[in-house]
Amino acid sequence: MDSSKVNKPPKDSTKVVHSGKEDVSIHRTVNTPVYRASTILFKDTEEVEKAFQDAYGRSSDSPGVFKKVPFYGRKGNPTTWTLERALTELEKGYDTVLTSSGLGAVTTALFAFLKNGDHLLMSDSVYEPTRHFCDQILRKYGIETTYYDPLVGEKIFDFLKPSTRVVFMESPGSHTFEIQDVPGICKAVKSKKNQEIVTMIDNTWASPFYYKPLTQGVDISIGSCTKYVVGHSDAMLGSITSVEKHFPNLWHSRQLLGVSASPDDVYLATRGLRTLGVRMQKHQENALLIAEWLSSRREVEKVFYPPLKDDPGNQIWQRDFLGAGGLMSFALKDADENSVNRMINGMKYFSLGFSWGGYESLICASYPGRSRTATKWKFKEPGIRLHVGLEDSEDLINDLEGGFERLLQV
Numbered sequence: 001m002d003s004s005k006v007n008k009p010p011k012d013s014t015k016v017v018h019s020g021k022e023d024v025s026i027h028r029t030v031n032t033p034v035y036r037a038s039t040i041l042f043k044d045t046e047e048v049e050k051a052f053q054d055a056y057g058r059s060s061d062s063p064g065v066f067k068k069v070p071f072y073g074r075k076g077n078p079t080t081w082t083l084e085r086a087l088t089e090l091e092k093g094y095d096t097v098l099t100s101s102g103l104g105a106v107t108t109a110l111f112a113f114l115k116n117g118d119h120l121l122m123s124d125s126v127y128e129p130t131r132h133f134c135d136q137i138l139r140k141y142g143i144e145t146t147y148y149d150p151l152v153g154e155k156i157f158d159f160l161k162p163s164t165r166v167v168f169m170e171s172p173g174s175h176t177f178e179i180q181d182v183p184g185i186c187k188a189v190k191s192k193k194n195q196e197i198v199t200m201i202d203n204t205w206a207s208p209f210y211y212k213p214l215t216q217g218v219d220i221s222i223g224s225c226t227k228y229v230v231g232h233s234d235a236m237l238g239s240i241t242s243v244e245k246h247f248p249n250l251w252h253s254r255q256l257l258g259v260s261a262s263p264d265d266v267y268l269a270t271r272g273l274r275t276l277g278v279r280m281q282k283h284q285e286n287a288l289l290i291a292e293w294l295s296s297r298r299e300v301e302k303v304f305y306p307p308l309k310d311d312p313g314n315q316i317w318q319r320d321f322l323g324a325g326g327l328m329s330f331a332l333k334d335a336d337e338n339s340v341n342r343m344i345n346g347m348k349y350f351s352l353g354f355s356w357g358g359y360e361s362l363i364c365a366s367y368p369g370r371s372r373t374a375t376k377w378k379f380k381e382p383g384i385r386l387h388v389g390l391e392d393s394e395d396l397i398n399d400l401e402g403g404f405e406r407l408l409q410v
């Protein structure tokens with residue numbers, strides 16, 4: 001046998017199936033079981049001391065390494081470490097901490113690196129609760145946020161102040177799907193001499209299956225696992241994967257903020273991860289068909305979906321991403337709340353609901369202009385946001401066709 005072939009690193013669709021598992025699975029089950037634990041029991045005080053040193057990265061044999069050993073429920077257990085290891089591999093990072101929700105991952109990462117007097121640069125197309133956290137919580141602690149045009153690219157350099165400590169990206173943007181020049185932004189930020197600035201990205205849309213921001217110069221990749229990793233709309237979970245240098249700070253912050261993840265939810269997420277590859281492929285395939293179909297509709301002004309050839313972000317998306325999620329939006333030529341409500345009410349397969357990333361299709365009205373401050377949204381509101389699920393694409397298109405008929409009714 002050709003050993004160079006056997007030793008080849010696995011592809012991502014193999015990784016999602018196998019990675020993170022314990023070397024020896026207890027009782028030979030395929031999946032790491034759900035360990036529900038707060039208290040961990042120790043044989044004696046010596047064992048407590050050893051576990052403490054290992055868990056807090058203070059062991060003499062490997063200082064700085066936060067070993068995944070049983071210590072206390074909040075620091076995880078074999079159920080959570082399985083997913084942490086798997087996500088680390090997919091993101092190509094150093095290590096991962098899980099949090100109780102995606103927003104918990106965003107806020108933990110921001111709190112970890114910002115203090116009173118610091119300045120934060122935040123994309124204007126960021127997920128709205130992230131924006132509210134900056135405006136309502138960080139502000140109270142004397143942390144100033146400047147929103148920047150998501151398409152700023154290397155010109156981000158001009159926005160850096162001596163007090164800038166974090167540059168936060170989200171690509172594509174929530175609801176509006178601008179693709180950011182992530183390598184350009186990171187390069188410009190890192191060229192700022194004598195100032196340590198941490199770059200973070202919300203990597204929820206493509207999931208770590210289709211985008212690897214840490215390989216493009218980003219320090220910290222944040223995910224709402226609630227979406228594609230869980231994949232079945234039945235659990236909430238967040239993840240923060242980072243380069244080695246920043247991991248201790250993230251580990252301590254998750255610990256001290258107390259936003260640890262429930263093992264039951266982590267189990268569901270790990271179970272979801274095992275089929276992430278095939279689900280993402282199908283979401284992408286269906287979504288592209290629907291985006292193209294929508295583009296041809298006379299009711300539609302513009303479809304926002306980076307894989308479309310004429311999308312302004314298409315080139316960068318092709319350069320940087322391995323694929324696309326199933327979330328998109330579109331603006332209508334002529335819309336008001338009543339007509340959009342008529343369209344939404346009466347859909348058969350596109351259910352009305354927030355969140356996304358499950359196997360099912362979702363629809364909701366979208367008002368991206370309401371929260372922007374650095375840029376102006378030029379399209380009519382409400383627009384419509386779709387999450388394209390795993391149903392048959394023809395059924396979905398027929399469903400939307402019925403929706404357009406109701407939209408035009410008077």
Ligand SMILES: *Cc1c(COP(=O)(O)O)cnc(C)c1O
Pocket residue numbers: 101102103104106127170174202204205224225226227236237238355
């Ligand atoms: C949903 C979402 C979050 C928040 O995740 P939760 O698990 O719902 O807290 C963060 N960022 C993006 C881009 C999201 O879509």
